[in-house]
Amino acid sequence: MLATADTLQIMKLRLGNGAGGQLQALAYGEPIKVRDVTVRLVPAGHILGSAQVVIEYKGQRAVISGDYKRHGDLTCDPFELVPCDLFVTEATFGLPVYRHEPDRGEVAKLLTSLRDFPDRTHQIGVYGLGKCQRLIALLREAGYDRPIWLHGALRAMTDYYLARGFDLGDVPSVAESKDKLAGEIVLSPPSALGDRWSRRFADPLAGFASGWMRIRGRVRQRGVELPLIISDHCDWPELLQTITETGAREVWVTHGREEALVHEMGKRGIAARALRLVGREDDAE
C-alpha cells in the first residue's frame, strides 16, 4: 500500500498495526516509477495526509482526486491543482444546493450561541478524523481559549495531530471532568448527540459540523439545534471550478451524486460519466 506517511500513521491508529498489509510511505511530489508509469501523490486538501494520485504514462496524465476540498484548512496542506487529461473526481456534494458557507462565519455562529446560552453545554458532533481537529483550530484562531472537551473516541486522532505539531490548545477528555461543563464546548462523534452519554451535561445543546447541515430536513432529522455548515469536501461550485481548471477532456465522477454533475458537464461539452464504486455511504462525512 502506497500512501503519505500521515495517512499510514492514521490508518494504524484507526485499524490497528496490521492494517493495509505491506506499507510504503511516499512524500508529496516524490515520483515513483513502475515500468513506464510514473506515480506521485499531491495534497488533496481534505484532511491531514490526504492525497490525489497523479498517474503519467506516455505523455498522458490521469488524476484521481479522492476526497478533496478547495476551502482553506489550518490542519492540512492545501489542494494542489494538477492539469490532466483524465480527472476522476468525488461528488459527495454534487448538487447545486450544496454551497458551503465560509467556515469562519460558522464558527462565529457557535461563539454567538455560547453567549446566548451561557448555561448550556454545547455538544458539537464532528467526524473524528479531520473535522474535529479543524474545528478546534478554527476556534483557536477565532480567539476562543477555554478548554475544548473531547469525547473518548476523538482522543487518539487528536493526540496524533498534537504530536504532529498542531497547536490545538487545551483539549482535555470529558472523562477527566467531574463537572457538567455548562457553557463549555464538548466535541463528540455525531452518534453521541442526544444519546445517553450526553445526559451528564448541563441542558446540552446539540450542534453538528457537516456539509449536510445545509439542508433543514437533515438538521431536524438529527435533532440538531445548532447546524454548522463545515465540510471537508468540495461544494458544487468548487467541483465545477476544479474540473474546469484541470482542463481534463474526460471526467469520471464517483462518491456521491454523479447524475447532476454528469448532466452539468454535458452542458459544458466535457465528456463525463459516472463511475460507481461499491460500498460508499453518503452520510460518511
Added chain:
Amino acid sequence: MKAFSALLDRLTYTPSRNGKLMLMRNYFISTPDPDRGFALAALTDGIPLQFPLRRVLGEIGESRFDPQLFRMSRDDVGDTAETVALIWPSVSAAGEAPRLPEVVAALSKAGRGGHAELLTQWLDRLDATGRWALLKFLSGAPRVGVSARLAKQAVADAFGQNVDDIEELWHGLEPPYQPLFDWLEQKAERPALSANPVFRPMMLAHALEDAEWNALALEDFAAEWKWDGIRIQAAGKGGMTRLFSRTGDDIGNSFPELLDHFRFDAVLDGELLVLRQGEVAPFADLQQRLNRKTVTKAMTTKYPVHVRFYDALEIGGEDLRGLSFMARRKRLEEWHASYGPPHSDLSEVLPFEDKDALKRRWEATREEGIEGLMLKRKESPYLAGRPKGHWYKWKRAALTADCVLLYAQKGSGKRSSFYSDYTFGAWMEKDGASVLVPVGKAYSGFTDEELGQLDRFIRQNTVERFGPVRSVAPKLVLEIAFDAINASARHKSGVAMRFPRVARIRWDKPAAEADTLETLKGLITSAR
C-alpha cells in the same frame, strides 16, 4: 433582514420555550425600528401581504437555474422554497441585503406585474439563510414554532414590562408598532387603549388534585358545570364586536351569526358550544366550525353555535375585574336579563347541600355526558393568567385501560436523549390469532424516575429501529388513563382516545392480560 433571518433560522431549530424567548428577547433589544416591529408582526398576526409566491417563483425560476438540476435538488431537499433559497446563484456586487421595512413598503406599492422583478433583485442581494427567511416571510405565516403570545412575552421580557399590558394595547396598534416600542423604551407615554374592542388576558383554572379537594373549604366556592367547548372572550365596543380565543387570536370571522347579534358594550367570558334544542353537541361538531375562512349558510344551520357566558370583565365601559366573582356574577345576570343577545345564555351556578352532595354530582358527570365541574372562589377578583387557589377545574374521573407498549420515540429538548413518546396497543382477533393493534400515543403521566426506567426497558427490548423510532418487544403493560374514547375512521384500530396519558406502569402484569380492542370499543360514548 440579516438579523431577522438569523432569528427565524435559530427559532426553527430551538425546541425549548425558554430558548425561543431568549432568542427573541435579544433580537428585540438589539434591532432598530421599524425593522423589529415588522418582525414582531410576522411572528404574531402576520403581515397582510398579497404575494402570489408560487406563481412568481414559477415565473422566475427557469431564468435562473437549470430545471433538471432543480428537480434533482428538489428531490434531495424535499421543500420547494428551501430549494430555491439554496440553489439561487450568488451574485456579487448586487447590493446590500434589503431591510424588512423596504420589503414591506415595496410590496405595498408593487402592481401585479412588478412582483417577479422585486423578488429577483431581493434574492440576488441575500445569502442563503436570508433568501429562505424572505420566502418564509412572503408566504405569510413563518411557522417557526412561536405563538403570538410567546412573541409578545419576549417583547415584554426584553423591556421589563408585563405581557398583559402589551396584550391590552395590542389590537389598537398596527405594524411596525412604533408607539409600543417608544413606550417600552420610555421615550413616550403608554399608548391609549384602542377605541376598538381589545383582548383582556383571561383567568385560567388549575386542575383539582385529590389533596386539594379534601382541604377545600367548600362554602367559599361556587360550582358550575365544566362545558366541553372552547373558551371565548366576546368583546364589544363602539358598535364593533370581536371574539377572541384563549390565546387572544381573533376568531370572529368563523362565526358571523354571533357577530351579527352580539352588539353590546361589554367584555364577557364564556364557552363557545354547538347547541341543538338546548342540548350541547359533541366537541367534534364544534370542530367543524373552527378555522373556517368562509362560512356557508348550510354550516350555520347544521352546526348552530351558541355562547354560554360565565363571567363579565367589563360592562358599559366599567372595569369589573377588581370585584369579587359573586359581585361580577350579579352584574352579569342583571345585564343578561336586559340585554342578553340571541345565541347566548348563562352558565348555571349549581346549588349543593354539602361536600358529599357535590361529590355525588361530580361522580355522575360521566353518565350525564358532562366533562366535570368548575369551582370558583366567591371572593376572587378576575386575575390574568393561572393564579393559584382561585379557580379549579375538576374533570370527571378518567377511564383507564391496560395496553401494551409497542413503539417508542425520542422526545425533544430536555428529553432528547430519552425514549419518551409511546405508542401502545390492545389485543384483537385476526384470522383466529390474537394480535396487537395500536390504539393511541402518550407522552406524559410518568415521573422522571419512571421515564428513566421506561427508557432503559426500551433500549433493552428493542426489536427494530426506524430512524428515531424503536419497536419494542410487546411485553410491558401500561395502564393508560384517558378522558374519552371515540369511534374514528382515520385510525386503523377504529378508535381514538382523548387526552391519553400513562397512569401506571404495570411491570407486574403479563402482556397477554392487557385489554382487548372490543373492551375499548365498549367505552365509546354515544353523542349526548
